[in-house]
Amino acid sequence: MSEMTNRPRAGVSTVGFVLIVLAIVGLGLGGVMVVTTSIGAQSRELSALRNRADDLAYESAALGTQLETLSSTASLALRATDLGMVPNPYPAFVSLADGKILGTPTPVEGDELPQLRGRLPKVTDVPAQQPPAPPSESPQLPGEAPTEPVQNPDDVVAADQVGGRG
Amino acid sequence: MSDERRPPARKPAAPRSTGGTRRARNGASSRTSATASSSTRKPAAKQRATTAAPARKRRRVDAPPPGERRYRRSASLKLASTGLRLRVFLVVVALLLGVAGVRAFQLQALDPQAFAAEAASKMQTTRDEPAIRGAITDRNGVVLAETEPGFKVTVDPDMIKTNGADKRYPMSRKKQEEAELAPGAVADILVEHLGGRKADYLEIFDRTNEKTGKRSRYEIVARQVPAHTFTQIQADMRAGLDGDGKRPLYGVFGESDPIRVYPNRSTGSNVVGFVNAEGKGASGLEYALQEQLAGVDGKSTYDRSTYGRIPLGTNIMVPAEDGVDYQLTLDSDLQWMTDQMLAEGIRNAKAKTGTAVAMNVHTGEILALSVLPTFDSSNPGAADPDDLGNRAVTQAYEPGSTQKVLTMAALADQGLVTPDTRVQVPPRIASGGGYVSDSYDHGTINLTARGILANSSNIGTIQLARQMEKGTLSQYLASFGLGSKSGSGLPGENAGSIPGKDMPDYTRDQISFGQGLSVNAVQMASAIASVVNGGTYHQPRIIKSATGADGKAVELPEPTSREVISEEASAMVVEMMEAVTMLDPDKRAIPGYRTAGKSGTAQRYDPKCKCYNGFTASYVGVAPAEDPQILVYVVLDQPTNGNLGSQLALPVVNQVLQIALPRYNVLPSTSEAPRKALTFE
Numbered sequence: 001m002s003e004m005t006n007r008p009r010a011g012v013s014t015v016g017f018v019l020i021v022l023a024i025v026g027l028g029l030g031g032v033m034v035v036t037t038s039i040g041a042q043s044r045e046l047s048a049l050r051n052r053a054d055d056l057a058y059e060s061a062a063l064g065t066q067l068e069t070l071s072s073t074a075s076l077a078l079r080a081t082d083l084g085m086v087p088n089p090y091p092a093f094v095s096l097a098d099g100k101i102l103g104t105p106t107p108v109e110g111d112e113l114p115q116l117r118g119r120l121p122k123v124t125d126v127p128a129q130q131p132p133a134p135p136s137e138s139p140q141l142p143g144e145a146p147t148e149p150v151q152n153p154d155d156v157v158a159a160d161q162v163g164g165r166g
Numbered sequence: 167m168s169d170e171r172r173p174p175a176r177k178p179a180a181p182r183s184t185g186g187t188r189r190a191r192n193g194a195s196s197r198t199s200a201t202a203s204s205s206t207r208k209p210a211a212k213q214r215a216t217t218a219a220p221a222r223k224r225r226r227v228d229a230p231p232p233g234e235r236r237y238r239r240s241a242s243l244k245l246a247s248t249g250l251r252l253r254v255f256l257v258v259v260a261l262l263l264g265v266a267g268v269r270a271f272q273l274q275a276l277d278p279q280a281f282a283a284e285a286a287s288k289m290q291t292t293r294d295e296p297a298i299r300g301a302i303t304d305r306n307g308v309v310l311a312e313t314e315p316g317f318k319v320t321v322d323p324d325m326i327k328t329n330g331a332d333k334r335y336p337m338s339r340k341k342q343e344e345a346e347l348a349p350g351a352v353a354d355i356l357v358e359h360l361g362g363r364k365a366d367y368l369e370i371f372d373r374t375n376e377k378t379g380k381r382s383r384y385e386i387v388a389r390q391v392p393a394h395t396f397t398q399i400q401a402d403m404r405a406g407l408d409g410d411g412k413r414p415l416y417g418v419f420g421e422s423d424p425i426r427v428y429p430n431r432s433t434g435s436n437v438v439g440f441v442n443a444e445g446k447g448a449s450g451l452e453y454a455l456q457e458q459l460a461g462v463d464g465k466s467t468y469d470r471s472t473y474g475r476i477p478l479g480t481n482i483m484v485p486a487e488d489g490v491d492y493q494l495t496l497d498s499d500l501q502w503m504t505d506q507m508l509a510e511g512i513r514n515a516k517a518k519t520g521t522a523v524a525m526n527v528h529t530g531e532i533l534a535l536s537v538l539p540t541f542d543s544s545n546p547g548a549a550d551p552d553d554l555g556n557r558a559v560t561q562a563y564e565p566g567s568t569q570k571v572l573t574m575a576a577l578a579d580q581g582l583v584t585p586d587t588r589v590q591v592p593p594r595i596a597s598g599g600g601y602v603s604d605s606y607d608h609g610t611i612n613l614t615a616r617g618i619l620a621n622s623s624n625i626g627t628i629q630l631a632r633q634m635e636k637g638t639l640s641q642y643l644a645s646f647g648l649g650s651k652s653g654s655g656l657p658g659e660n661a662g663s664i665p666g667k668d669m670p671d672y673t674r675d676q677i678s679f680g681q682g683l684s685v686n687a688v689q690m691a692s693a694i695a696s697v698v699n700g701g702t703y704h705q706p707r708i709i710k711s712a713t714g715a716d717g718k719a720v721e722l723p724e725p726t727s728r729e730v731i732s733e734e735a736s737a738m739v740v741e742m743m744e745a746v747t748m749l750d751p752d753k754r755a756i757p758g759y760r761t762a763g764k765s766g767t768a769q770r771y772d773p774k775c776k777c778y779n780g781f782t783a784s785y786v787g788v789a790p791a792e793d794p795q796i797l798v799y800v801v802l803d804q805p806t807n808g809n810l811g812s813q814l815a816l817p818v819v820n821q822v823l824q825i826a827l828p829r830y831n832v833l834p835s836t837s838e839a840p841r842k843a844l845t846f847e
Binding site: 059090 | 308309312314315392393394395396397427429430431433474475477478498499501502503506507509510756757758759821824825827828831833834836
């Protein structure tokens with residue numbers, strides 16, 4: 001028989017070639033596996049960190065609320081009263097430019113504005129988790145109806161005896 | 167032998183040639199006759215047959231002679247026609263591919279979105295990212311209203327009773343022990359963090375679902391639990407029965423339920439308002455600014471499987487737009503102090519309700535707005551529903567003698583009156599069908615305009631007011647802001663009413679001393695502020711600034727300002743008002759500052775009986791008189807312990823001024839208050 005074609009010489013043997021291809025494929029798959037696994041692991045870590053950040057934000061918010069409640073005016077007034085402080089309605093200023101004193105500094109007796117000294121709260125005001133509630137603002141209003149005699153004018157512009165008090 | 171034409175199955179020539187060779191011994195031409203073509207054989211065979219012994223039987227030519235090995239003919243495969251088989255095969259394959267192709271077309275070309283969406287929907291979840299509600303703070307940044315993250319704590323009683331056992335398998339003994347201990351342990355955790363009694367929680371765990379009769383799967387335990395508390399509950403649940411996480415507890419869940427917190431409780435609550443159970447504003451600024459405070463919720467779409475979020479899957483997030491933060495003009499410290507002092511005033515006057523407005527006369531900013539009785543914004547249900555609004559703007563009343571300030575201002579601006587204008591005041595004056603008298607009896611007296619205001623003479627005011635056109639007076643009142651909404655930002659404002667220019671004469675007489683028209687407290691305060699600050703009306707404001715979620719300032723509508731009276735007229739009126747204070751400086755003056763004011767005691771119109779029933783005692787004070795900065799206006803409704811504004815409301819005004827003036831760095835007065843003539847000879 002005659003040779004029809006010239007067979008080229010192969011660089012590696014068939015077996016070798018197969019092994020090389022298998023190695024490349026194996027490496028590729030291995031790389032994919034490593035990347036995917038690490039992504040999965042990082043994603044878990046990210047979730048965990050997010051949860052931690054959320055938890056810390058909640059704690060910060062809770063502390064913030066507590067701080068604001070404690071620094072409310074009523075709460076401060078109560079604390080100031082506990083410390084023995086009293087309000088001073090007598091104005092006196094020190095002019096920082098020249099050190100002059102403006103106004104008349106007057107020592108207080110302690111009874112000037114008693115309604116500004118914080119009072120203890122009523123029992124019904126205090127909820128379970130909060131610090132002592134500030135004093136109740138509603139004054140004790142009497143329920144009785146006015147005892148003024150009823151005036152008669154039928155409408156707003158009644159003419160006689162309208163004597164509005166000055 | 168290269169005899170190709172011979173069919174291959176046939177025997178080779180050799181045995182025949184044996185026969186042929188034998189026969190050839192007989193004849194010389196046998197070989198040639200054997201190798202000759204079959205066409206020549208017959209004649210040769212015939213020849214041979216005739217030449218050989220005629221008695222021998224005729225034998226098949228290709229049959230081997232007896233004794234020789236016989237070969238069976240091999241089984242012949244019927245070769246099916248390949249063409250047919252191929253065609254059949256092709257048709258079948260074409261059919262299959264055709265079906266596949268049509269299906270592929272159907273899935274991918276006809277309606278791909280629907281199928282993709284269906285597949286995606288099995289994997290994708292969409293979650294709302296709620297927007298954080300805007301905060302409301304006072305002028306110094308003190309928080310009046312804020313949102314704290316919170317949870318609604320729910321339990322699954324079935325899960326608690328079995329401690330999260332998998333229903334598909336029977337419980338092991340260890341699991342059964344856990345299930346015994348679980349409800350008690352969970353109840354202990356809930357008691358520790360939420361309060362309440364253990365027995366109540368155990369009762370919740372025993373609840374059954376009415377429809378199915380089995381143990382309930384969902385029960386709400388507590389609402390508006392701070393998020394930090396909830397994470398502590400979760401941590402304790404995870405720590406489990408022994409506290410080390412080996413036997414965790416199951417069955418407590420949380421749904422987001424943000425808490426609106428009002429750290430200052432009832433301070434400023436009439437202005438700030440409150441939210442309802444869904445977190446929407448129900449009154450006050452929470453209601454008026456609901457849309458801006460609420461912001462816009464976001465959305466987040468992601469892929470998830472049983473094991474959690476798929477890392478590289480769809481991840482679309484529309485961030486939430488948080489609400490706008492508002493800063494008010496209120497000063498919460500001054501507000502609280504005003505509340506206390508007004509409460510004392512109401513108590514002393516035995517009045518029904520009271521209002522106090524503290525305002526910066528040069529800017530119209532409301533520094534304090536006390537409305538008592540008030541409520542706690544975090545617990546509005548505990549208060550009387552009548553107290554949940556803001557009477558300072560919603561309640562209109564007849565102002566009484568404080569209106570004389572505005573009348574005098576109009577007259578002064580017209581040039582008709584100066585503080586020294588002399589008026590002979592009779593004991594009573596005819597007006598409409600009857601007579602108007604003063605609050606104190608007198609004969610005919612000679613009062614200066616200053617004296618008329620100081621003594622609050624109705625008759626004198628009527629006499630002076632009659633010098634002006636009715637239309638002009640009405641115009642002045644409108645320019646002072648009476649009779650129309652002031653647009654301060656507070657919702658539910660009552661515009662009040664003033665008569666028009668075609669009012670009857672007696673109405674003009676009445677409105678000059680403050681009856682026959684209605685105003686609300688903020689309106690009146692702004693009107694008087696416009697008179698004392700040099701003659702410019704500034705629209706009252708409660709909102710100082712607004713900041714968006716991105717930190718940028720949000721534009722607010724510009725407050726309006728307009729000139730209403732001249733500076734000279736303003737100075738004259740303030741001088742007249744100072745005479746009010748100087749009428750009784752021991753009781754009416756405050757240490758360190760010159761003050762000016764005007765009292766009011768008006769009869770109160772009662773719509774129920776359509777008559778005048780009770781009084782409205784009020785006082786307005788401005789300081790320092792030489793250059794007014796701060797105005798305080800106090801109104802006491804239906805006092806029963808007397809009714810004079812100068813007696814009941816004046817002390818409250820003075821107390822507020824004493825606190826407010828140093829607070830805003832107003833320097834004490836350096837000049838003495840003048841004592842000018844109230845009467846003349």
